[in-house]
Amino acid sequence: MATTAVIDPDDMAFWGFDGSSDPVFDVLGAKPRELVQHADLGWCAWIEVSHLASNRSLYFEVGANGTVVEIESC
Known part of the structure; x- marks a missing residue:
């Protein structure tokens, strides 16, 4: 089953430091x-x-536009 997810890339840089929610956990x-x-x-x-x-x-991979796509490796 395919789904679409979007993460604000700006949230990725700060979630571990400012106590905000984890955007990866929220989406995945x-x-x-x-x-x-x-x-x-x-x-x-x-x-x-x-x-x-x-x-x-x-x-x-979380692209610059916020789209989340499964890839083979990092």
Whole structure:
């Protein structure tokens, strides 16, 4: 099932410092294990999903326009 999500990229830089809500968790329902800003000022969030005996790592790019797209790796 495909869905559309948008995160304000400005929120990504400050959520861990100013006590505001985590925009990745708000959109994806999981706290990021890693959040990396790329040279083009886009962001990549890595989350891990655990279900019973299996784990899966998922990577999402947050574009400059705020769109969230699953990618292969950060």
